[in-house]
Amino acid sequence: MLSKKTKYGLKALIYIAKHSGTEPVLISEISDRERIPKKFLEAILLDLKKFGILGSKKGKGGGYYLLKDPKEISAATIIRVLDGPLAMLPCVSLNYYEKCDDCPDEAKCNLNKFLAQVRDNTLSLLQQRSLYDLAIL
Amino acid sequence: MLSKKTKYGLKALIYIAKHSGTEPVLISEISDRERIPKKFLEAILLDLKKFGILGSKKGKGGGYYLLKDPKEISAATIIRVLDGPLAMLPCVSLNYYEKCDDCPDEAKCNLNKFLAQVRDNTLSLLQQRSLYDLAIL
DNA sequence: CTATTACTCTATAAAATCTATAGACTAATA
DNA sequence: TATTAGTCTATAGATTTTATAGAGTAATAG
Numbered sequence: 001m002l003s004k005k006t007k008y009g010l011k012a013l014i015y016i017a018k019h020s021g022t023e024p025v026l027i028s029e030i031s032d033r034e035r036i037p038k039k040f041l042e043a044i045l046l047d048l049k050k051f052g053i054l055g056s057k058k059g060k061g062g063g064y065y066l067l068k069d070p071k072e073i074s075a076a077t078i079i080r081v082l083d084g085p086l087a088m089l090p091c092v093s094l095n096y097y098e099k100c101d102d103c104p105d106e107a108k109c110n111l112n113k114f115l116a117q118v119r120d121n122t123l124s125l126l127q128q129r130s131l132y133d134l135a136i137l
Numbered sequence: 138m139l140s141k142k143t144k145y146g147l148k149a150l151i152y153i154a155k156h157s158g159t160e161p162v163l164i165s166e167i168s169d170r171e172r173i174p175k176k177f178l179e180a181i182l183l184d185l186k187k188f189g190i191l192g193s194k195k196g197k198g199g200g201y202y203l204l205k206d207p208k209e210i211s212a213a214t215i216i217r218v219l220d221g222p223l224a225m226l227p228c229v230s231l232n233y234y235e236k237c238d239d240c241p242d243e244a245k246c247n248l249n250k251f252l253a254q255v256r257d258n259t260l261s262l263l264q265q266r267s268l269y270d271l272a273i274l
Numbered sequence: 275c276t277a278t279t280a281c282t283c284t285a286t287a288a289a290a291t292c293t294a295t296a297g298a299c300t301a302a303t304a
Numbered sequence: 305t306a307t308t309a310g311t312c313t314a315t316a317g318a319t320t321t322t323a324t325a326g327a328g329t330a331a332t333a334g
Binding site for chain 2: 001002007010011014034035036075084085087088089090100101102110111113114115117118121122125126129133134135136137
Binding site: 275276277278279280281282283284285286287288289290291292293294295296297298299300301302303304 | 305306307308309310311312313314315316317318319320321322323324325326327328329330331332333334
Protein backbone atom coordinates (compact mmCIF):
# COMPACT_ATOMS: atom_id res chain seq x y z
CA MET A 1 0.00 0.00 0.00
CA LEU A 2 1.04 3.57 -0.66
CA SER A 3 1.59 5.81 2.36
CA LYS A 4 -0.70 8.80 2.91
CA LYS A 5 2.28 10.93 2.11
CA THR A 6 2.43 9.42 -1.36
CA LYS A 7 -1.30 9.61 -1.87
CA TYR A 8 -1.33 13.27 -0.82
CA GLY A 9 1.66 13.98 -3.03
CA LEU A 10 0.04 12.39 -6.05
CA LYS A 11 -3.21 14.26 -5.47
CA ALA A 12 -1.30 17.53 -5.07
CA LEU A 13 0.65 16.99 -8.28
CA ILE A 14 -2.49 16.15 -10.19
CA TYR A 15 -4.10 19.28 -8.76
CA ILE A 16 -1.14 21.43 -9.76
CA ALA A 17 -1.07 19.88 -13.24
CA LYS A 18 -4.76 20.65 -13.71
CA HIS A 19 -4.40 24.21 -12.44
CA SER A 20 -1.20 25.20 -14.14
CA GLY A 21 -1.74 28.73 -15.40
CA THR A 22 0.39 31.84 -15.28
CA GLU A 23 0.32 31.88 -11.46
CA PRO A 24 1.85 29.27 -9.17
CA VAL A 25 -0.55 27.22 -7.02
CA LEU A 26 -0.84 27.91 -3.27
CA ILE A 27 -0.20 25.23 -0.68
CA SER A 28 -3.27 26.41 1.22
CA GLU A 29 -5.42 26.11 -1.90
CA ILE A 30 -4.34 22.52 -2.50
CA SER A 31 -4.73 21.76 1.18
CA ASP A 32 -8.30 23.11 1.21
CA ARG A 33 -9.50 21.64 -2.05
CA GLU A 34 -7.93 18.23 -1.64
CA ARG A 35 -8.44 18.08 2.12
CA ILE A 36 -4.81 17.43 2.91
CA PRO A 37 -3.36 18.53 6.30
CA LYS A 38 -1.51 21.72 5.44
CA LYS A 39 1.67 21.26 7.42
CA PHE A 40 2.02 17.73 6.17
CA LEU A 41 1.51 18.89 2.62
CA GLU A 42 4.22 21.54 3.03
CA ALA A 43 6.75 18.84 3.82
CA ILE A 44 5.62 16.71 0.90
CA LEU A 45 5.84 19.52 -1.65
CA LEU A 46 9.26 20.37 -0.31
CA ASP A 47 10.37 16.80 -1.02
CA LEU A 48 9.04 17.06 -4.55
CA LYS A 49 10.93 20.30 -4.94
CA LYS A 50 14.19 18.80 -3.65
CA PHE A 51 13.85 16.09 -6.23
CA GLY A 52 13.37 18.57 -9.03
CA ILE A 53 9.74 17.90 -9.88
CA LEU A 54 8.37 21.14 -8.47
CA GLY A 55 9.64 24.70 -8.29
CA SER A 56 8.41 27.38 -5.90
CA LYS A 57 8.21 31.09 -5.43
CA LYS A 58 7.83 32.94 -2.12
CA GLY A 59 5.75 35.97 -1.24
CA LYS A 60 2.63 37.32 -2.85
CA GLY A 61 1.84 35.64 -6.14
CA GLY A 62 4.03 32.78 -4.99
CA GLY A 63 3.29 29.06 -4.73
CA TYR A 64 4.33 25.83 -6.42
CA TYR A 65 4.58 24.98 -10.08
CA LEU A 66 5.78 22.10 -12.22
CA LEU A 67 9.35 22.27 -13.48
CA LYS A 68 8.76 19.90 -16.37
CA ASP A 69 6.09 19.07 -18.87
CA PRO A 70 3.58 16.76 -17.14
CA LYS A 71 4.13 14.32 -20.01
CA GLU A 72 7.75 13.99 -18.94
CA ILE A 73 6.98 13.05 -15.32
CA SER A 74 6.18 9.34 -14.96
CA ALA A 75 4.05 7.84 -12.23
CA ALA A 76 7.01 5.57 -11.45
CA THR A 77 9.22 8.56 -10.69
CA ILE A 78 6.67 10.23 -8.42
CA ILE A 79 6.00 7.08 -6.42
CA ARG A 80 9.71 6.37 -6.07
CA VAL A 81 10.41 9.85 -4.75
CA LEU A 82 7.61 9.79 -2.20
CA ASP A 83 7.22 6.14 -1.30
CA GLY A 84 10.61 4.64 -2.00
CA PRO A 85 11.20 1.41 -3.94
CA LEU A 86 8.53 0.05 -6.26
CA ALA A 87 9.96 -3.44 -5.97
CA MET A 88 8.48 -5.90 -3.52
CA LEU A 89 11.86 -6.71 -1.97
CA PRO A 90 15.16 -4.79 -1.79
CA CYS A 91 16.90 -7.64 -3.62
CA VAL A 92 14.86 -6.97 -6.77
CA SER A 93 14.94 -3.19 -6.61
CA LEU A 94 16.67 -1.44 -9.50
CA ASN A 95 17.05 1.88 -7.70
CA TYR A 96 17.36 0.81 -4.07
CA TYR A 97 19.02 -2.59 -4.37
CA GLU A 98 20.12 -4.37 -1.21
CA LYS A 99 21.16 -7.97 -0.72
CA CYS A 100 19.13 -10.20 1.60
CA ASP A 101 20.97 -11.19 4.79
CA ASP A 102 19.48 -14.63 4.68
CA CYS A 103 20.06 -15.42 1.01
CA PRO A 104 23.15 -17.53 0.25
CA ASP A 105 22.80 -17.28 -3.54
CA GLU A 106 20.51 -14.77 -5.16
CA ALA A 107 20.83 -16.39 -8.57
CA LYS A 108 19.26 -19.56 -7.17
CA CYS A 109 16.49 -17.83 -5.22
CA ASN A 110 13.05 -18.59 -6.64
CA LEU A 111 11.47 -15.70 -4.85
CA ASN A 112 13.98 -13.30 -6.33
CA LYS A 113 13.23 -14.49 -9.84
CA PHE A 114 9.51 -14.26 -9.34
CA LEU A 115 9.56 -10.82 -7.75
CA ALA A 116 11.80 -9.54 -10.52
CA GLN A 117 9.01 -10.48 -12.94
CA VAL A 118 6.48 -8.67 -10.79
CA ARG A 119 8.74 -5.62 -10.75
CA ASP A 120 9.07 -5.62 -14.54
CA ASN A 121 5.35 -6.02 -14.90
CA THR A 122 4.53 -3.12 -12.57
CA LEU A 123 7.27 -0.92 -13.91
CA SER A 124 6.15 -1.27 -17.50
CA LEU A 125 2.80 0.26 -16.56
CA LEU A 126 4.05 2.92 -14.14
CA GLN A 127 6.71 4.13 -16.54
CA GLN A 128 4.38 4.63 -19.43
CA ARG A 129 1.84 6.61 -17.38
CA SER A 130 2.76 10.28 -16.99
CA LEU A 131 1.38 12.97 -14.71
CA TYR A 132 -0.40 14.26 -17.79
CA ASP A 133 -2.20 10.93 -18.11
CA LEU A 134 -3.12 10.93 -14.43
CA ALA A 135 -4.56 14.45 -14.67
CA ILE A 136 -6.82 13.73 -17.64
CA LEU A 137 -7.68 10.14 -16.80
CA MET B 138 7.57 -3.42 -0.28
CA LEU B 139 6.66 -6.75 1.23
CA SER B 140 7.16 -7.14 4.99
CA LYS B 141 9.74 -9.62 6.26
CA LYS B 142 6.83 -11.63 7.52
CA THR B 143 5.57 -12.04 3.97
CA LYS B 144 9.00 -12.75 2.59
CA TYR B 145 9.62 -15.40 5.25
CA GLY B 146 6.19 -16.87 4.66
CA LEU B 147 6.76 -17.14 0.93
CA LYS B 148 10.16 -18.73 1.41
CA ALA B 149 8.72 -21.18 3.91
CA LEU B 150 5.90 -22.17 1.57
CA ILE B 151 8.30 -22.65 -1.30
CA TYR B 152 10.48 -24.78 0.97
CA ILE B 153 7.53 -26.89 2.07
CA ALA B 154 6.35 -27.28 -1.52
CA LYS B 155 9.80 -28.46 -2.58
CA HIS B 156 10.10 -30.90 0.33
CA SER B 157 6.63 -32.35 0.35
CA GLY B 158 7.04 -36.07 0.91
CA THR B 159 5.31 -38.50 3.21
CA GLU B 160 6.46 -36.65 6.32
CA PRO B 161 5.44 -33.11 7.33
CA VAL B 162 8.19 -30.47 7.39
CA LEU B 163 9.59 -29.24 10.72
CA ILE B 164 9.52 -25.54 11.68
CA SER B 165 13.08 -25.87 12.93
CA GLU B 166 14.22 -27.35 9.63
CA ILE B 167 12.74 -24.46 7.64
CA SER B 168 14.11 -21.99 10.15
CA ASP B 169 17.62 -23.45 9.84
CA ARG B 170 17.70 -23.89 6.09
CA GLU B 171 16.07 -20.61 5.17
CA ARG B 172 17.62 -18.64 8.03
CA ILE B 173 14.33 -17.40 9.38
CA PRO B 174 14.00 -16.54 13.12
CA LYS B 175 12.24 -19.58 14.53
CA LYS B 176 9.72 -17.94 16.84
CA PHE B 177 8.75 -15.48 14.13
CA LEU B 178 8.32 -18.32 11.67
CA GLU B 179 6.06 -20.19 14.09
CA ALA B 180 3.66 -17.26 14.12
CA ILE B 181 3.74 -16.98 10.34
CA LEU B 182 3.03 -20.65 9.73
CA LEU B 183 0.20 -20.45 12.23
CA ASP B 184 -1.35 -17.64 10.17
CA LEU B 185 -1.05 -19.73 7.04
CA LYS B 186 -2.70 -22.58 8.88
CA LYS B 187 -5.58 -20.40 10.11
CA PHE B 188 -6.21 -19.37 6.55
CA GLY B 189 -6.34 -22.93 5.36
CA ILE B 190 -3.17 -23.07 3.31
CA LEU B 191 -1.21 -25.27 5.69
CA GLY B 192 -2.09 -28.13 7.98
CA SER B 193 -0.02 -29.32 10.92
CA LYS B 194 0.61 -32.30 13.10
CA LYS B 195 2.04 -32.27 16.62
CA GLY B 196 4.53 -34.62 18.25
CA LYS B 197 7.15 -36.86 16.74
CA GLY B 198 6.82 -37.11 12.98
CA GLY B 199 4.84 -33.87 13.12
CA GLY B 200 5.33 -30.61 11.27
CA TYR B 201 3.59 -28.60 8.57
CA TYR B 202 2.26 -29.69 5.22
CA LEU B 203 0.28 -28.17 2.35
CA LEU B 204 -3.47 -28.68 2.44
CA LYS B 205 -3.91 -28.09 -1.29
CA ASP B 206 -2.13 -28.82 -4.51
CA PRO B 207 0.58 -26.17 -4.95
CA LYS B 208 -0.95 -25.44 -8.35
CA GLU B 209 -4.14 -24.34 -6.61
CA ILE B 210 -2.45 -21.77 -4.35
CA SER B 211 -1.88 -18.47 -6.11
CA ALA B 212 0.82 -15.95 -5.23
CA ALA B 213 -1.97 -13.39 -4.87
CA THR B 214 -3.62 -15.42 -2.14
CA ILE B 215 -0.42 -15.93 -0.19
CA ILE B 216 0.54 -12.27 -0.30
CA ARG B 217 -2.96 -11.18 0.70
CA VAL B 218 -2.98 -13.50 3.70
CA LEU B 219 0.42 -12.40 4.95
CA ASP B 220 0.76 -8.81 3.79
CA GLY B 221 -2.80 -7.61 3.42
CA PRO B 222 -4.17 -5.72 0.40
CA LEU B 223 -2.37 -5.91 -2.94
CA ALA B 224 -3.92 -2.62 -4.02
CA MET B 225 -1.98 0.60 -3.64
CA LEU B 226 -4.84 2.33 -1.81
CA PRO B 227 -7.80 1.01 0.22
CA CYS B 228 -10.22 2.70 -2.21
CA VAL B 229 -9.10 0.39 -5.04
CA SER B 230 -8.85 -2.79 -3.01
CA LEU B 231 -11.17 -5.60 -4.02
CA ASN B 232 -10.78 -7.53 -0.79
CA TYR B 233 -10.12 -4.80 1.74
CA TYR B 234 -12.06 -1.87 0.29
CA GLU B 235 -12.33 1.32 2.31
CA LYS B 236 -13.48 4.75 1.20
CA CYS B 237 -11.05 7.68 1.42
CA ASP B 238 -11.99 10.25 4.09
CA ASP B 239 -10.88 13.06 1.85
CA CYS B 240 -12.52 11.97 -1.39
CA PRO B 241 -15.86 13.65 -2.18
CA ASP B 242 -16.58 11.54 -5.26
CA GLU B 243 -14.66 8.38 -5.99
CA ALA B 244 -16.05 8.11 -9.51
CA LYS B 245 -14.40 11.42 -10.38
CA CYS B 246 -11.07 10.68 -8.69
CA ASN B 247 -8.25 10.37 -11.21
CA LEU B 248 -5.99 8.64 -8.74
CA ASN B 249 -8.64 6.03 -8.05
CA LYS B 250 -9.02 5.25 -11.76
CA PHE B 251 -5.31 5.00 -12.28
CA LEU B 252 -4.62 2.82 -9.26
CA ALA B 253 -7.45 0.52 -10.25
CA GLN B 254 -5.54 -0.09 -13.50
CA VAL B 255 -2.38 -0.78 -11.56
CA ARG B 256 -4.28 -3.22 -9.36
CA ASP B 257 -5.67 -5.09 -12.36
CA ASN B 258 -2.26 -5.20 -13.94
CA THR B 259 -0.58 -6.62 -10.82
CA LEU B 260 -3.43 -8.97 -10.05
CA SER B 261 -3.39 -10.55 -13.47
CA LEU B 262 0.18 -11.65 -12.91
CA LEU B 263 -0.11 -12.66 -9.25
CA GLN B 264 -3.23 -14.70 -9.84
CA GLN B 265 -1.78 -16.75 -12.63
CA ARG B 266 1.37 -17.65 -10.70
CA SER B 267 0.89 -20.53 -8.29
CA LEU B 268 3.07 -21.84 -5.49
CA TYR B 269 3.99 -24.62 -7.88
CA ASP B 270 5.36 -22.04 -10.30
CA LEU B 271 7.29 -20.30 -7.52
CA ALA B 272 8.85 -23.56 -6.39
CA ILE B 273 10.12 -24.61 -9.82
CA LEU B 274 10.94 -21.13 -11.14
C1' DC C 275 1.68 -44.45 31.07
C1' DT C 276 5.38 -41.42 30.63
C1' DA C 277 9.14 -39.21 28.15
C1' DT C 278 9.96 -36.85 24.21
C1' DT C 279 8.84 -34.30 20.43
C1' DA C 280 6.81 -30.49 18.12
C1' DC C 281 3.14 -27.39 17.35
C1' DT C 282 0.08 -23.59 20.06
C1' DC C 283 -1.16 -19.66 22.65
C1' DT C 284 -0.54 -15.48 25.26
C1' DA C 285 2.14 -11.78 26.55
C1' DT C 286 5.50 -8.51 25.91
C1' DA C 287 8.63 -5.13 23.89
C1' DA C 288 12.26 -2.79 21.17
C1' DA C 289 12.69 -0.50 16.83
C1' DA C 290 11.16 1.62 12.89
C1' DT C 291 7.97 4.16 10.27
C1' DC C 292 4.11 7.00 9.58
C1' DT C 293 1.41 11.01 10.31
C1' DA C 294 1.32 14.80 11.61
C1' DT C 295 1.92 19.84 14.38
C1' DA C 296 4.40 24.06 16.12
C1' DG C 297 6.94 27.92 15.54
C1' DA C 298 10.61 30.74 14.12
C1' DC C 299 12.74 32.18 9.70
C1' DT C 300 13.46 33.91 4.93
C1' DA C 301 12.33 35.79 0.46
C1' DA C 302 9.30 38.30 -2.63
C1' DT C 303 5.98 41.74 -3.66
C1' DA C 304 3.10 45.90 -3.31
C1' DT D 305 7.85 48.18 5.59
C1' DA D 306 3.77 45.35 5.93
C1' DT D 307 2.00 41.36 4.06
C1' DT D 308 2.20 37.17 1.91
C1' DA D 309 3.80 32.61 1.28
C1' DG D 310 7.25 29.15 1.15
C1' DT D 311 11.44 27.05 4.39
C1' DC D 312 13.62 24.80 8.14
C1' DT D 313 14.11 22.46 12.50
C1' DA D 314 12.26 20.12 16.15
C1' DT D 315 9.19 17.22 18.24
C1' DA D 316 5.86 13.75 19.29
C1' DG D 317 1.84 10.51 19.27
C1' DA D 318 0.25 6.41 16.88
C1' DT D 319 0.83 2.40 14.46
C1' DT D 320 3.21 -1.38 12.51
C1' DT D 321 6.97 -4.36 12.25
C1' DT D 322 9.95 -7.68 13.98
C1' DA D 323 10.78 -10.20 16.94
C1' DT D 324 11.42 -13.17 21.94
C1' DA D 325 9.94 -15.79 26.17
C1' DG D 326 7.66 -19.23 28.28
C1' DA D 327 3.92 -22.05 29.64
C1' DG D 328 0.56 -25.22 27.44
C1' DT D 329 -1.27 -29.06 24.54
C1' DA D 330 -1.40 -32.98 21.41
C1' DA D 331 0.78 -36.98 19.29
C1' DT D 332 3.90 -40.76 19.22
C1' DA D 333 7.17 -44.34 20.74
C1' DG D 334 8.45 -47.61 23.76
